[in-house]
Amino acid sequence: MTKNGEITEYRLCVGVMLxxxxxxxxxxxxxxxxxxxxxGHWWQMPQGGIDKGEDAAAAALRELAEETAITSAHVxxxxxxxxxxxxxxxxxxxSWKGKFRGQTQKWFALRFTGExxxxxxxxxxxxxxxxxxxxxxxxxxxxxxVPFKREVYEHVIAEFRxxxx
Numbered sequence: 324m325t326k327n328g329e330i331t332e333y334r335l336c337v338g339v340m341l342x343x344x345x346x347x348x349x350x351x352x353x354x355x356x357x358x359x360x361x362x363g364h365w366w367q368m369p370q371g372g373i374d375k376g377e378d379a380a381a382a383a384l385r386e387l388a389e390e391t392a393i394t395s396a397h398v399x400x401x402x403x404x405x406x407x408x409x410x411x412x413x414x415x416x417x418s419w420k421g422k423f424r425g426q427t428q429k430w431f432a433l434r435f436t437g438e439x440x441x442x443x444x445x446x447x448x449x450x451x452x453x454x455x456x457x458x459x460x461x462x463x464x465x466x467x468x469v470p471f472k473r474e475v476y477e478h479v480i481a482e483f484r485x486x487x488x
Contacts, residue, residue: 330422332422333407333425334423335426336373336426337370337382337430338479339386339431344435345488346487351391351454351456352456353365365467366468371385372386379401396437398432399432400431401432405428408426408475428475461480461487
């Protein structure tokens with residue numbers, strides 16, 4: 324949707340803070356073609372779009388599996404509200420087929436119950452999102468995220484900090 328020629332719509336999306344038994348957060352390094360943010364330089368937690376009619380918690384589990392092959396996880400908390408972020412001005416009208424100015428995200432904290440060997444960054448039938456991954460203390464995540472998503476991550480970390488143990 325546009326207003327006076329400006330793209331105003333946000334893409335519905337979920338985000339996943341996957342926590343292991345030690346309270347560390349799963350982060351992956353973006354596997355992207357080069358852009359103004361730098362190729363593969365930024366790390367993030369799994370996230371992705373919500374399909375039409377799909378429950379947000381189900382979307383979180385699906386996106387986690389599609390991006391990491393992880394299925395040994397369950398929801399332990401849901402963010403109290405939706406969080407928006409805008410793309411940098413130069414990406415509005417280019418990302419997501421030019422339809423959205425950013426994303427509105429519902430975040431979920433999930434507990435990982437599997438083994439690290441479950442992670443597959445080349446999940447069958449899905450595009451690769453990450454080229455590396457690791458478990459990080461929650462306090463490290465903000466320094467690694469692309470700047471335009473940082474405010475959302477600050478809120479998510481504040482909401483879920485108590486789950487790190």
